[in-house]
Amino acid sequence: MQQRVDTKPNKRKWLSRDFVRAMLAGHSALGLAFAALIYVVCLTGTVCVFLHELQRWEQPAGPIIARALTPDDIGAAVNAAYAQARADDAAHDMFIMGPGPAMQRLFVSYHDHDTGREGEWLANADGRLVARASAPWSEFLGSLHMNLHLPRTWGLFIVGLTGVALLASLISGLLSHPRIFKDAFYLRWGGSRRLQEADLHNRLGVWGLPFHVAVSLTGALLGLSTLIVGVLALAAFDGDSEAAFSAILGPRAGAEETAAPAPDVAAMMRHVLASKPDAQFSSLRIDHVGEAGQVVHLGMRTPGHLAMGNTYYFKGDGTPIGDGGLEEGGVGQQILGALQPVHFGWFGGYPIKLAYGILGLGLTVVTFTGVTIWLARRRDRGRPAPRWEKIWAAVGWGQPLGLAVSAIAALYAGEAMILGTYLATSAAALAAALAMPDARTVTLALRGLSAAAMITVSICHLVLWHGVSTDVMAIVVNAVVGMIGVLLAAPVFRRLLQGSKPEPATACEAS
Amino acid sequence: MVPLLVAAGVILFLGGVALLRWAWLGQRPANLPFVFAGWLAVTAACWVFSRVFGVEVGIAYALIVLALTAYLIIFLGREVRSPKAQKVRDVALEPEDRATSWTRAISKALLSIVLAGVAAIGVGVAFAVAMPLSSHDRIVIGGLLVPALWGCGMAWTLADSKLLRATMVLGSISLASYGIAFLPKVLP
Numbered sequence: 001m002q003q004r005v006d007t008k009p010n011k012r013k014w015l016s017r018d019f020v021r022a023m024l025a026g027h028s029a030l031g032l033a034f035a036a037l038i039y040v041v042c043l044t045g046t047v048c049v050f051l052h053e054l055q056r057w058e059q060p061a062g063p064i065i066a067r068a069l070t071p072d073d074i075g076a077a078v079n080a081a082y083a084q085a086r087a088d089d090a091a092h093d094m095f096i097m098g099p100g101p102a103m104q105r106l107f108v109s110y111h112d113h114d115t116g117r118e119g120e121w122l123a124n125a126d127g128r129l130v131a132r133a134s135a136p137w138s139e140f141l142g143s144l145h146m147n148l149h150l151p152r153t154w155g156l157f158i159v160g161l162t163g164v165a166l167l168a169s170l171i172s173g174l175l176s177h178p179r180i181f182k183d184a185f186y187l188r189w190g191g192s193r194r195l196q197e198a199d200l201h202n203r204l205g206v207w208g209l210p211f212h213v214a215v216s217l218t219g220a221l222l223g224l225s226t227l228i229v230g231v232l233a234l235a236a237f238d239g240d241s242e243a244a245f246s247a248i249l250g251p252r253a254g255a256e257e258t259a260a261p262a263p264d265v266a267a268m269m270r271h272v273l274a275s276k277p278d279a280q281f282s283s284l285r286i287d288h289v290g291e292a293g294q295v296v297h298l299g300m301r302t303p304g305h306l307a308m309g310n311t312y313y314f315k316g317d318g319t320p321i322g323d324g325g326l327e328e329g330g331v332g333q334q335i336l337g338a339l340q341p342v343h344f345g346w347f348g349g350y351p352i353k354l355a356y357g358i359l360g361l362g363l364t365v366v367t368f369t370g371v372t373i374w375l376a377r378r379r380d381r382g383r384p385a386p387r388w389e390k391i392w393a394a395v396g397w398g399q400p401l402g403l404a405v406s407a408i409a410a411l412y413a414g415e416a417m418i419l420g421t422y423l424a425t426s427a428a429a430l431a432a433a434l435a436m437p438d439a440r441t442v443t444l445a446l447r448g449l450s451a452a453a454m455i456t457v458s459i460c461h462l463v464l465w466h467g468v469s470t471d472v473m474a475i476v477v478n479a480v481v482g483m484i485g486v487l488l489a490a491p492v493f494r495r496l497l498q499g500s501k502p503e504p505a506t507a508c509e510a511s
Numbered sequence: 512m513v514p515l516l517v518a519a520g521v522i523l524f525l526g527g528v529a530l531l532r533w534a535w536l537g538q539r540p541a542n543l544p545f546v547f548a549g550w551l552a553v554t555a556a557c558w559v560f561s562r563v564f565g566v567e568v569g570i571a572y573a574l575i576v577l578a579l580t581a582y583l584i585i586f587l588g589r590e591v592r593s594p595k596a597q598k599v600r601d602v603a604l605e606p607e608d609r610a611t612s613w614t615r616a617i618s619k620a621l622l623s624i625v626l627a628g629v630a631a632i633g634v635g636v637a638f639a640v641a642m643p644l645s646s647h648d649r650i651v652i653g654g655l656l657v658p659a660l661w662g663c664g665m666a667w668t669l670a671d672s673k674l675l676r677a678t679m680v681l682g683s684i685s686l687a688s689y690g691i692a693f694l695p696k697v698l699p
Contacts, residue, residue, distance in 0.1 A: 026670030167662030191592030220658030304565035332651035
């Protein structure tokens with residue numbers, strides 16, 4: 001972060017000038033090394049807050065659950081899913097995700113890791129499987145955010161490391177800004193673009209700090225969990241990572257493979273409801289379904305907690321074997337329960353999702369302006385880096401363009417084309433940027449193209465699903481995406497109408 | 512009743528942050544009572560949220576609303592400047608100039624990514640193995656310590672120009688923490 005020089009003499013500073021300059025140097029190095037990765041993860045993370053809404057947008061004829069589900073509804077869904085899994089020769093592990101503050105659908109999946117067969121369905125409120133789930137762009141987006149489409153272990157590690165780098169940037173940014181409290185409300189708009197962006201960078205960073213720390217810490221932990229648990233397993237579980245995960249996430253299925261009836265989940269729900277009458281179904285996992293060693297993890301949510309639900313463990317015959325304490329257990333258990341909802345903003349319905357969207361966008365802007373400030377500083381000191389200014393403008397504006405064009409590909413060309421389209425668009429944006437005269441032109445061109453692509457996505461979706469869509473969320477998402485496109489286009493048109501007016505000398509061309 | 516209380520909480524946040532912003536830019540010590548009143552309003556808003564939603568969820572909501580309120584108040588109170596305005600006091604402090612080379616850059620990267628990571632994982636695992644807490648508390652808090660300490664280590668090693676000092680400190684922490692984590696397993 002940047003700060004202004006305090007010109008008042010004889011005033012004792014809580015951080016020395018040399019310390020601040022050293023921290024600034026570290027902050028710059030860190031930001032530059034990880035900027036592109038942090039930017040991609042922050043931008044995709046911001047969109048991922050609305051992942052469930054995007055899934056509904058992609059499949060707008062799917063069923064919506066508008067009421068709390070009863071034990072009989074869930075029992076029916078389990079039976080239907082088990083029958084379908086057997087028909088698909090994929091009855092091994094089953095997962096059901098119920099409606100809640102974050103989603104309004106009943107999602108059923110099953111897979112057999114030996115055969116590789118799997119199935120994903122949407123069920124209605126009566127537990128009947130209605131349609132195969134199909135949301136390839138949402139899946140692409142989630143995977144881009146969580147593992148960058150790299151091999152899973154490596155991808156998770158790199159994203160986790162990116163979270164650590166973001167956390168380190170927050171720490172060094174805070175320590176390189178001794179006037180952080182004094183300037184807490186200061187925003188200079190207009191004038192020098194560098195100062196405007198420095199103020200924006202610092203104010204967004206400081207007031208959003210609790211959110212930024214929460215998402216970077218939880219994200220880093222989620223990403224690094226395999227590595228941490230791996231070392232922990234070596235130290236305390238004789239190298240058995242499964243046993244280490246089991247100590248945290250609850251019992252795993254036993255080795256007994258003899259056939260057994262599918263578990264009576266409705267009875268298990270009633271057992272929980274007897275002691276927690278206000279609990280609602282949130283999720284269900286059955287490991288080794290239909291075998292004697294099967295184990296059930298039943299998620300039930302009660303109000304007033306960040307966790308998406310507490311997990312109650314049962315043997316296949318219905319015998320309760322404890323719970324995860326995710327809502328009312330020890331500190332560690334409650335933190336464990338809150339990790340995912342706090343990271344994605346999935347604990348408080350639409351108002352919290354919207355707030356997370358704004359704060360996530362703020363963090364994305366903080367990342368982007370961090371590099372533009374560094375580039376502008378170089379320009380101010382007579383050492384401009386026009387090539388890097390163009391590249392950074394292409395990274396910044398190439399991402400919304402890549403995401404929007406890949407969404408068009410998802411609508412028309414199917415799942416196989418999404419990743420390739422995204423990568424090709426991002427690469428083309430970079431290549432085109434290098435051929436353009438300056439960063440300002442790159443920004444104008446890519447911003448305009450991003451706007452056009454977003455408006456096109458909305459129009460294409462409306463045309464494709466006209467007369468078929470039954471979900472109001474499709475209209476909402478189309479309207480929001482189209483509106484973002486218009487908002488992105490507005491400054492482009494304004495600048496084009498104004499002509500090529502020169503920028504102030506200190507302006508950062510890449511902003 | 513809940514919507515009314517939430518509205519009251521939001522109004523308290525808006526009023527408190529606006530008062531803080533107004534007092535912040537004033538002269539000390541005359542502005543101190545208003546600073547105090549602003550923080551009091553913010554604290555009262557947090558209390559209202561925790562009463563309505565419970566402490567766990569209410570404080571999370573309150574921190575989110577506080578951030579958004581501050582963004583709004585700062586944006587509404589922005590100072591619009593002419594393109595040429597730039598006072599002397601606005602000149603930014605520059606980062607330290609350092610001679611650098613590829614070997615130094617690679618050493619820094621190894622220190623901040625690899626050695627800081629090794630040390631942070633060591634401390635986290637030592638915590639998870641040795642602390643007298645329940646197994647969940649030990650493992651989860653130990654896990655959370657890893658990214659937090661790794662981040663601190665990364666920030667420090669990249670800021671510190673003395674590579675040997677950072678290497679010694681992180682190396683010592685690694686030795687001690689892995690010793691705590693693995694010695695009980697090795698010793699009879």
